[in-house]
Amino acid sequence: MSRKKIIAGNWKMNMTPSEAVKLVEELKPLVNNPDVDVVYCVPAIDIIPVVEAVKGSNVEVGAENVYFEEKGAFTGEISTAMLKDAGVKYVIIGHSERRDYFKEDDALLNKKVKKVIEAGLTPILCCGETLEQRETGVTMDFIRLQIKSDLVGVSADQVKNMVIAYEPIWAIGTGKTATTEQAEEVCKGIRDCIAEIYDAATAEAVRIQYGGSVNAGNAAELFAQPDIDGGLVGGASLKADFGKIVNYK
Numbered sequence: 001m002s003r004k005k006i007i008a009g010n011w012k013m014n015m016t017p018s019e020a021v022k023l024v025e026e027l028k029p030l031v032n033n034p035d036v037d038v039v040y041c042v043p044a045i046d047i048i049p050v051v052e053a054v055k056g057s058n059v060e061v062g063a064e065n066v067y068f069e070e071k072g073a074f075t076g077e078i079s080t081a082m083l084k085d086a087g088v089k090y091v092i093i094g095h096s097e098r099r100d101y102f103k104e105d106d107a108l109l110n111k112k113v114k115k116v117i118e119a120g121l122t123p124i125l126c127c128g129e130t131l132e133q134r135e136t137g138v139t140m141d142f143i144r145l146q147i148k149s150d151l152v153g154v155s156a157d158q159v160k161n162m163v164i165a166y167e168p169i170w171a172i173g174t175g176k177t178a179t180t181e182q183a184e185e186v187c188k189g190i191r192d193c194i195a196e197i198y199d200a201a202t203a204e205a206v207r208i209q210y211g212g213s214v215n216a217g218n219a220a221e222l223f224a225q226p227d228i229d230g231g232l233v234g235g236a237s238l239k240a241d242f243g244k245i246v247n248y249k
């Protein structure tokens with residue numbers, strides 16, 4: 001079975017709405033690749049202008065976060081209905097920055113994953129180990145725990161349509177990429193874990209990205225691995241290099 005690659009930019013807390021529109025225009029001629037799903041995950045305030053700006057292109061828009069409640073007195077939060085109405089298709093859930101700085105735990109992330117799926121949006125569920133965990137040899141144990149906890153109550157059919165991003169924390173924004181072997185080993189481990197929880201068909205279908213200092217120079221080798229179905233890209237998604245990553249072949 002061949003899974004379509006998905007390459008998503010995570011813009012983080014960068015780009016004002018007008019800067020965001022300018023970046024979309026600059027990238028437009030560079031990110032045209034029908035063999036790849038291309039997504040810009042942008043700050044909430046940029047969603048509406050970016051959705052407008054990508055119209056007529058191959059790019060879909062994602063959010064960087066969401067709240068799990070339907071609506072109501074949750075000052076400052078954004079619901080799945082709001083994202084959907086604005087034209088969003090994907091939502092990043094459980095990025096390590098949210099787990100670390102905003103203390104989002106697996107119980108909360110599980111609620112978010114379920115709400116996003118229920119709304120008809122696609123979660124990009126992030127997981128990944130710290131350097132200390134890697135050095136003590138518990139990488140796969142930790143990631144299996146994250147995946148199992150975050151997917152409680154999610155069905156096989158729902159998992160088939162979602163995206164999982166393996167992002168070793170020590171490789172995010174550090175310029176330190178995991179080696180191709182390390183990235184493939186963990187992405188395969190995640191797929192094996194999905195096969196154990198669900199079945200082989202679900203594991204074959206789910207798309208697993210690598211993220212962590214992906215750039216124009218390393219994308220081709222990473223994305224050629226059998227269990228790496230594309231990338232979640234931070235820093236390099238804010239420049240013309242993103243076009244080279246999308247056209248990595």
Ligand code: PEP
Pocket residue numbers: 010167171172173174175211212213214232233234235236
């Ligand atoms: C990220 O934050 O998801 C990420 C992978 O960042 P970078 O590519 O900058 O390491």
